[in-house]
Amino acid sequence: DAGVIQSPRHEVTEMGQEVTLRCKPISGHDYLFWYRQTMMRGLELLIYFNNNVPIDDSGMPEDRFSAKMPNASFSTLKIQPSEPRDSAVYFCASSLNWKTKETQYFGPGTRLLVL
């Protein structure tokens, strides 16, 4: 199994530009999560999907952030317009059923730097 795949691995952009992060979960996993990690705030859950449906987006910082999951094998996290404070590592994770203690498997992350 290839694990959770994220792209790009690194992204450097200028303030005001649109950024799109991509994720392919592990095949067969019903849950997909987007996290953001910074030194100051640690790992924060932004949004999660169950069977492609967004369940909880309360962690999404503001309207500049949006996430979609058009099918079971693909999700995107979009930031438009990007700001320097969005600089962080963005992780995607997937799980069979995390509520029954199933492990969440994380992708390698996308390191985003907004100048």
Added chain:
Amino acid sequence: RKEVEQDPGPFNVPEGATVAFNCTYSNSASQSFFWYRQDCRKEPKLLMSVYSSGNEDGRFTAQLNRASQYISLLIRDSKLSDSATYLCVVYTGTASKLTFGTGTRLQVTL
């Protein structure tokens, strides 16, 4: 008060030492508890779940104290390869929420 609190460390210990980390959580309704490990510039990976009666996996022992609302991780006979950041993770079913601590950094030296 943060929902999940950890001492950021770093804990610097010699190889072979025993080291313990604690993590406190604020929501008494929290149901499930985990320790994840994160190596530098890598993704978090599950180290072990924490069960009410405590559990052991090789050199690692996890304990849960519901009355005082903390969990602990004990590492015996530390190895250089144990150097990493250890994240405490709490699941609260009523809020359907998984919350990560900011992590405790461990550095094992020769």
